[in-house]
Amino acid sequence: MIYKMLSVLTRKQKSYVFLTLDLFLLPVSALFAFGLQNLQTTPVETLFQILPLLPYVMALTGCLLFWLGLPQVKLNAYERYAIFQTGGIAVSAALGLVAGTTVFGPELPMGTYVMFGLCYFMAMAGARIFLLQVVLAIYRRAEPRCRVLIYGAGGTGTQLAQALKAHEEIDPVAFVDDNTSLQGLTLMGLPVFAPARIQEIITSRRISRVLLAMPSQSQPKQEQIIQRLQNLQVDVQALPSFAQLIGTEALVEKLTPVAPKNFLGRRAHDVPLAEATQAYRDQVVLVSGAGGSIGSELCRQVLACAPTRLVLYELSELALYTIHQELQGQAEALGIDLVPVLGSVTDPRQVREVLSAHQVQVVLHAAAYKHVPLVEANPLAGLANNVFGTRTLARVAGEFGVKRFILISSDKAVRPTNVMGASKRMAELVVQDLASRSQSTVFTMVRFGNVLGSSGSVVPLFQEQIARGGPVTVTDPNVRRFFMTIQEAVQLVLTAGADAKGGEVFVLDMGKPVSILQLARQVIESAGYSVRDPETGEGDISIDIIGLRPGEKMEEELTLTDELMLTRHPKIFCAHEAVVSEIEVASFIRALRQAVASNDNLAARQLIARWVEGDGLATATRAQK
Known part of the structure; x- marks a missing residue:
């Protein structure tokens, strides 16, 4: 009362x-x-x-x-x-x-x-x-509480007891501990007993639950204790350490959600898609690389444009399963046919079957190997996927009269210094060549910088390093990159697909490049930690400078020319860059196929170094001889 x-x-x-x-x-x-x-x-x-x-x-x-x-x-x-x-x-x-x-x-x-x-x-x-x-x-x-016995009177046990004392539904009654120096003492107002008396304590004090608070104990020892307690007909629960709950072992879950726009160094652009939507409404759209970071976001936004069918083309079974499961319910609700296709765009036979069977009208080509160090270490696989895959999909799209083909490119394709960038530049040359000769299909490409939050990008990498307690690694204190959000990238792609006339390179006004060192500081501080001072050692997470990786630039560029044309959107620009002839494209594709077939890494690097702008890749290739 x-x-x-x-x-x-x-x-x-x-x-x-x-x-x-x-x-x-x-x-x-x-x-x-x-x-x-x-x-x-x-x-x-x-x-x-x-x-x-x-x-x-x-x-x-x-x-x-x-x-x-x-x-x-x-x-x-x-x-x-x-x-x-x-x-x-x-x-x-x-x-x-x-x-x-x-x-x-x-x-x-x-x-x-x-x-x-x-x-x-x-x-x-x-x-x-x-x-x-x-x-x-x-x-x-008035309200009976759950009476609890805490097994373990060490640091975790005493902190647990302190926390439970303020709990309205749990009543900590006593400790049990193997340490004879603690037995007989009173900690946090609770007596400490020997394990030999545990059955007596459970019975006399009406214990209904035992909490194991000894995370440092070996797993076999804990299992032995649990087996013994289960025979006493009480609930048994094991707790992790407080370090695991609030310390470095749980930092990934603890990290403050990072809004990518906070790291852009500019205000995020909102590209209106009202007009662009009409280019995809009631169309059959195919997205290659549908399970990747860019590809999956393309699928989400295309689905909102109400196509009649969306074909998810993906090489990774897990990635395809994940995006298909995510979108299946929404597609059914909207009456859209969602088709998962497991396969590679480098397979001409399968590509023809897919485009023919589904009568594809728009192709958004996002399938590519994009991680610079991995492609640098596996150049032939990177070239085969990025160059041959693009050529196969683009040529078949032209053969079947696909209305629009949009290539997702990268700022690393501009005067490249690494194989990944060179492969993307060669893919651009292939698409530009087809655009110059196509009568029915509009071929275009979209080029942008680093995408915040995408798989393998710098922010998730920094977060993983912080989760391990550091250090956060930066290749050079002066490295700078252009950044954009996944949403911006996809809006740009869809707008380009709607506005393209053929052969253009669309780029986004990405503001000023962002210092990677400063970005590392921001990510550390956004997670609630401080940057460690290298001289005094004060602070939580250190930043290590590890040196530029093979093929890495200090800064990237977005275009080969300074002559950019405005589009209907003030933040989207268009460039018409020099193209190579059909004969030249056929020549380097034939030579590249021979190098890949003979597993000749050096020959492949020398070949692409001759065809891409700038001398960065050629210099790197000479250094590897």
């Missing part, structure tokens, strides 16, 4: 109750302190002389209580900081009494003021502790 009456009070009403209690205890403490110190030596008249001063002291104390917010502190949260506040208020009240008696009289012995402060402090703190116990006792009688 009493508990229910208290529970219906609002937090504000409860704070007024505590304020009234604190003010009531002030004159009581003053009179008690006066009686202890002065009753034998001071006339009783002096007591009545100081009574008019108490309202003044109470008003001062009331203002202080409101300012510090002590009445608002919940009973079960009345701990060290609130106790310090209580002490400060008691000292202030005593000083107020000193000031009042000094000005208006009569002056009292110093011991009286000290005793008043001590009495007031003990009265306020004691009243709260007493009320907490009363409320808990009433609640426990």
Whole structure:
């Protein structure tokens, strides 16, 4: 009954109750302190002389209580900081009494003021502790709590006990620990027993659950203890360490979600798709690389454009399964035919079957190997997939009269210094050649910088390194990159697909390039950590400079020419770059096939170095001889 009456009070009403209690205890403490110190030596008249001063002291104390917010502190949260506040208020009240008696009289012995402060402090703190116990006792009688035995009285166990004491539904009763030096002690107000007495304790203290709080114990030892406890018919639960819960072992889950736009170094562009949507509505659209970061976002946004059919073309079984499962429900609700196709765009026979069977009208080609170090280490596989795959899909698209073919390219294709960039540039040359000769299919390409949040990109890498406790690795302190969000990249692709006339290279106004070193600092700080100072060693996560990787540039470029044309969107530009002839394209494709077929890495690198702009790749190739 009493508990229910208290529970219906609002937090504000409860704070007024505590304020009234604190003010009531002030004159009581003053009179008690006066009686202890002065009753034998001071006339009783002096007591009545100081009574008019108490309202003044109470008003001062009331203002202080409101300012510090002590009445608002919940009973079960009345701990060290609130106790310090209580002490400060008691000292202030005593000083107020000193000031009042000094000005208006009569002056009292110093011991009286000290005793008043001590009495007031003990009265306020004691009243709260007493009320907490009363409320808990009433609640426990009204609402039975789960009585818990904690196995392990070490650091994890004591922290667990402290946390459970404030829990309304769990009642920690005792510890059990193998350490004989702890047995017989009382920790956090709970007795510590030997494991030999565990059956007796469970029975006598009505234990219903045992919590294992010993994460450092070996797995066989824990299993042995669990097996023994299961025979006692109690629930057994094992806890990880608090380091695992709140420390470095759980940092991936702990990381503050990072909004990619925070790292752009510019305001994110919102490319309106209202007009572009018409290019995909009621069309059969094929997305190659549908399970990748860009490909999957393309699928999501294309699905919103209401095509009649969306073909998901993907080499990875897991990636295809994942994106198909994600979109299947939405596609069914919209009446869109969603078709998963497992295969490679390098297979001409399968590509023809797919485009013919589904009568594809729009191709969004995102399938590619894009990770620079991996392609650098496996150049022939990268060239075969990125160059031959693009040529196969693009040529078959032209043969079957596909309306639009959009190649997803990269800023690394501009004067490349690595095989991945060179393969993308050669793919561009293939598409540009087809665009110059096509009568029915519009071939175009979209070129953009690094995509924040995509698989293998720098932000997820930094997050993984932070999760391991560091260090975060940066190749060079002066490296800078253009960045865009996945949403921006896909909006650009879809807009380009709608606006293209054939042979263009579409690029986005990506603002200024972002310092990778500064980005690393931002990601560390956004996760709630500080960057370690290399000189003093202060800070949480260090940043290591490891040197440029093979084929890596200090800065990337977006176009081969400075002559950019405006489009209907102010942040999207178009460039018409020089193309090579059909004969030249056929020549380097034939030579490249021979190099790949003969597994000749050096010959392949020398060949592509002759065909791409700039001398960066040629220099790197000569260095590898």
